[in-house]
Amino acid sequence: MTPVDLTVPPSTAFADLERAADEAAHEAAGILQAGAVDALARYGLEDSALAASIDVEVGETGALVTANAEYARFVEFGTRAKPARPFLGPALEGLRASLTTQIAGRIAEVLATFGRKA
Numbered sequence: 773m774t775p776v777d778l779t780v781p782p783s784t785a786f787a788d789l790e791r792a793a794d795e796a797a798h799e800a801a802g803i804l805q806a807g808a809v810d811a812l813a814r815y816g817l818e819d820s821a822l823a824a825s826i827d828v829e830v831g832e833t834g835a836l837v838t839a840n841a842e843y844a845r846f847v848e849f850g851t852r853a854k855p856a857r858p859f860l861g862p863a864l865e866g867l868r869a870s871l872t873t874q875i876a877g878r879i880a881e882v883l884a885t886f887g888r889k890a
Contacts, residue, residue: 784794788882788885789882790810791882792877792879792881792882793875794830796875796878797801797830797835797875798835799832800835800874801829802868803871804835804837805826805828807863807866807867808826808837808859809823810863811860811862811863811866812859814857815847815859817857819858822839822843822847824829825839825841825844826838826839826840827840829854831884837860837863839859839860844875847859848860848861882885
């Protein structure tokens with residue numbers, strides 16, 4: 773096992789990790805938002821009010837991507853009269869692995885610098 777050189781004060785290291793995680797969450801949320809709009813394109817809705825209502829909110833514990841149009845849930849899940857045309861769920865599932873890899877990569881970059889800072 774390789775010894776770890778902790779020449780970086782813990783407060784700085786944690787701040788760097790927090791910053792990297794926050795940046796990665798913002799990037800991931802933007803990718804997910806674009807993925808939802810792309811999914812709407814399958815139904816010819818990429819330029820709709822529904823697509824314009826897709827919003828991203830990044831907080832301390834993660835990112836929230838929502839569709840704020842009143843009828844968004846009816847498109848996503850369908851109704852008795854209309855079949856579902858899911859866009860948020862498929863966007864998340866289609867991007868889950870790459871988003872996880874991206875976030876882990878950003879955190880790994882910060883961890884790799886710990887022994888190199890003075």
